[in-house]
Amino acid sequence: xxxxxxxxxxxxxxxxxxxxxxxxxxxxxxxxxxxxxxxxxxxxxxxxxxxxxxxxxxxxxxxxxxxxxxxxxxxxxxxxxxxxxxxxxxxxxxxxxxxxxxxxxxxxxxxxxxxxxxxxxxxxxxxxxxxxxxxxxxxxxxxxxxxxxxxxxxxxxxxxxxxxxxxxxxxxxxxxxxxxxxxxxxxxxxxxxxxxxxxxxxxxxxxxxxxxxxxxxxxxxxxxxxxxxxxxxxxxxxxxxxxxxxxxxxxxxxxxxxxxxxxxxxxxxxxxxxxxxxxxxxxxxxxxxxxxxxxxxxxxxxxxxxxxxxxxxxxxxxxxxxxxxxxxxxxxxxxxxxxxxxxxxxxxxxxxxxxxxxxxxxxxxxxx
Amino acid sequence: xxxxxxxxxxxxxxxxxxxxxxxxxxxxxxxxxxxxxxxxxxxxxxxxxxxxxxxxxxxxxxxxxxxxxxxxxxxxxxxxxxxxxxxxxxxxxxxxxxxxxxxxxxxxxxxxxxxxxxxxxxxxxxxxxxxxxxxxxxxxxxxxxxxxxxxxxxxxxxxxxxxxxxxxxxxxxxxxxxxxxxxxxxxxxxxxxxxxxxxxxxxxxxxxxxxxxxxxxxxxxxxxxxxxxxxxxxxxxxxxxxxxxxxxxxxxxxxxxxxxxxxxxxxxxxxxxxxxxxxxxxxxxxxxxxxxxxxxxxxxxxxxxxxxxxxxxxxxxxxxxxxxxxxxxxxxxxxxxxxxxxxxxxxxxx
Ligand SMILES: [Zn+2]
Numbered sequence: 099x100x101x102x103x104x105x106x107x108x109x110x111x112x113x114x115x116x117x118x119x120x121x122x123x124x125x126x127x128x129x130x131x132x133x134x135x136x137x138x139x140x141x142x143x144x145x146x147x148x149x150x151x152x153x154x155x156x157x158x159x160x161x162x163x164x165x166x167x168x169x170x171x172x173x174x175x176x177x178x179x180x181x182x183x184x185x186x187x188x189x190x191x192x193x194x195x196x197x198x199x200x201x202x203x204x205x206x207x208x209x210x211x212x213x214x215x216x217x218x219x220x221x222x223x224x225x226x227x228x229x230x231x232x233x234x235x236x237x238x239x240x241x242x243x244x245x246x247x248x249x250x251x252x253x254x255x256x257x258x259x260x261x262x263x264x265x266x267x268x269x270x271x272x273x274x275x276x277x278x279x280x281x282x283x284x285x286x287x288x289x290x291x292x293x294x295x296x297x298x299x300x301x302x303x304x305x306x307x308x309x310x311x312x313x314x315x316x317x318x319x320x321x322x323x324x325x326x327x328x329x330x331x332x333x334x335x336x337x338x339x340x341x342x343x344x345x346x347x348x349x350x351x352x353x354x355x356x357x358x359x360x361x362x363x364x365x366x367x368x369x370x371x372x373x374x375x376x377x378x379x380x381x382x383x384x385x386x387x388x389x390x391x392x393x394x395x396x397x398x399x400x401x402x403x404x405x406x407x408x409x410x411x412x413x414x415x416x417x418x419x420x421x422x423x424x425x426x427x428x429x430x431x432x433x434x435x436x437x438x439x440x441x442x443x444x445x446x447x448x449x450x451x452x453x454x455x456x457x458x459x460x461x462x463x464x465x466x
Numbered sequence: 467x468x469x470x471x472x473x474x475x476x477x478x479x480x481x482x483x484x485x486x487x488x489x490x491x492x493x494x495x496x497x498x499x500x501x502x503x504x505x506x507x508x509x510x511x512x513x514x515x516x517x518x519x520x521x522x523x524x525x526x527x528x529x530x531x532x533x534x535x536x537x538x539x540x541x542x543x544x545x546x547x548x549x550x551x552x553x554x555x556x557x558x559x560x561x562x563x564x565x566x567x568x569x570x571x572x573x574x575x576x577x578x579x580x581x582x583x584x585x586x587x588x589x590x591x592x593x594x595x596x597x598x599x600x601x602x603x604x605x606x607x608x609x610x611x612x613x614x615x616x617x618x619x620x621x622x623x624x625x626x627x628x629x630x631x632x633x634x635x636x637x638x639x640x641x642x643x644x645x646x647x648x649x650x651x652x653x654x655x656x657x658x659x660x661x662x663x664x665x666x667x668x669x670x671x672x673x674x675x676x677x678x679x680x681x682x683x684x685x686x687x688x689x690x691x692x693x694x695x696x697x698x699x700x701x702x703x704x705x706x707x708x709x710x711x712x713x714x715x716x717x718x719x720x721x722x723x724x725x726x727x728x729x730x731x732x733x734x735x736x737x738x739x740x741x742x743x744x745x746x747x748x749x750x751x752x753x754x755x756x757x758x759x760x761x762x763x764x765x766x767x768x769x770x771x772x773x774x775x776x777x778x779x780x781x782x783x784x785x786x787x788x789x790x791x792x793x794x795x796x797x798x799x800x801x802x803x804x805x806x807x808x809x810x811x812x813x814x815x816x
Binding site for chain 1: 488526527533534536538564568569571572573608609610611612613660662788790791792793794795
């Protein structure tokens with residue numbers, strides 16, 4: 099069967115009327131006007147641009163040459179074409195498959211490189227961000243925190259005890275940034291390190307601790323975060339991942355993946371902070387047993403799930419959630435070689451003073 | 467004033483070239499749902515291919531002089547565009563802004579300058595992305611085997627957009643018609659189909675009466691709300707929705723004036739476009755699309771786009787003689803990838 103068609107090859111918008119001969123292998127095109135012969139098209143390259151609802155018109159394109167359009171018109175042409183070209187697709191899918199697989203591989207590679215680059219971005223923090231900037235940022239952040247909370251503990255005797263502990267753990271010059279340690283009135287059993295040497299300890303942690311060594315252990319751990327500039331690195335990573343995730347997903351899965359990646363990677367940092375803490379404790383002559391015991395006790399209490407201490411249980415979670423106590427972590431702390439000479443992190447008087455750091459001033463109330 | 471059908475040759479009936487849209491929502495829904503499913507599975511990576519599927523369907527169902535358009539773009543091209551722009555433009559820019567913020571945190575005035583510069587750069591990049599998207603879409607649009615083109619790189623467009631936007635902001639929005647007419651002029655005069663040229667001979671003058679009505683309604687609407695309710699926060703969700711609906715409809719007056727004047731002053735190779743839509747139809751289109759998009763939480767957005775395409779094909783004709791034999795294939799270079807910049811600004815949505 100010969101089909102009537104109009105043939106366009108992109109050379110102009112007028113086109114020409116042709117006779118179209120379709121076979122499963124070849125589409126032969128002869129101009130009606132009879133001047134010359136047009137190049138035949140392999141049928142496998144034909145695809146359907148559109149067909150009319152009544153089946154009386156089919157518009158064909160050519161997969162590797164978009165200059166060519168063939169408009170086939172006549173009663174029942176759609177049905178005829180379907181029998182003549184059973185393999186005709188809406189797009190010549192097979193033609194493109196090869197190209198898309200290669201493209202997908204390249205794209206995947208680029209994306210992987212991008213993701214890795216983003217995750218490594220934080221490693222540049224120590225190189226790119228000067229310490230003074232980090233310190234300024236930390237101060238700026240804490241300004242807001244201190245102003246917004248009237249819960250900063252200022253008992254002078256307690257502060258003095260804390261300062262003694264801090265100085266013992268970190269004598270002048272052992273940390274790249276001067277430390278500022280805050281205690282706030284809160285039942286939370288937690289502590290965290292902010293950028294720029296700012297450390298916040300919740301009073302709940304001090305109350306929960308059974309010895310000054312336990313507090314010293316946590317403090318040394320937070321100092322480890324300060325030493326490695328983890329807070330700033332975490333900020334950079336979160337920003338990077340958030341950006342990447344939102345670029346990739348258009349905001350759909352950004353939050354979830356961000357949470358996931360920030361969480362998993364902070365374990366590496368925890369280990370780094372532990373290692374630093376053990377070194378700090380050793381050079382200060384403080385036993386690391388308290389450090390381990392504290393975490394183990396929290397974990398045990400958490401597992402007991404005592405119905406009476408439902409509230410306590412949920413507050414305990416916080417320190418463990420941010421510092422998950424794995425077997426390896428506990429073992430590592432426990433397996434420290436015993437120190438030659440050890441003494442408690444604070445003597446009994448100072449320890450009691452630290453416990454009262456959030457109580458009102460006993461002596462004269464000069465300034466707050 | 468715009469020229470219209472009256473200035474066309476006497477045998478206008480014979481040279482009225484119409485558009486036609488043959489698509490249906492019934493055919494579009496399977497495409498929409500397939501895209502939705504694959505977007506979910508691929509964490510929305512499929513969107514480049516999904517958008518391409520939608521466009522291929524829309525284009526192939528637009529008929530001009532009885533023959534369909536063909537969309538020849540590929541999802542992969544959009545994806546590559548996205549990757550390139552992410553690496554070359556957005557990552558450095560985010561780095562710059564982050565650094566600027568760090569400097570600002572240290573209280574250095576240079577940080578503020580850098581930060582402002584970064585944001586101004588964004589104001590320039592957004593229209594550039596828009597223009598690059600025009601360029602890509604035109605180059606991937608075929609009719610009778612001949613492809614469209616958008617000449618120039620878009621740098622001039624983005625620069626004009628940048629300055630006009632600043633001017634418009636400083637004049638409380640009153641320069642908007644002026645800005646839009648200027649940009650439309652550039653857009654249209656750089657548009658080609660094959661070697662055939664589009665041209666625009668209008669100006670912003672005829673837009674102002676409609677614009678001022680819309681403007682007064684919008685300002686009046688806001689004033690009314692503030693007088694009655696004190697402030698927006700006190701209004702309920704429905705009232706706020708109602709307000710936005712009112713604002714949208716108030717602007718439909720201006721939108722219609724724009725459609726009419728812009729199209730009626732646009733020519734292709736000596737033939738003139740005529741737009742014959744009326745305000746009621748435009749409002750119906752807008753209301754339907756808002757409802758459709760809201761009710762389906764945005765899933766039916768391609769259907770809303772389809773309604774816009776159908777609306778345009780129903781109300782646009784090209785009147786006059788075109789020497790079809792004289793319009794030959796475009797010699798403009800085709801961009802190799804597409805729309806990454808527009809994608810970054812969430813504009814590559816059609
Ligand atoms: Zn930690």
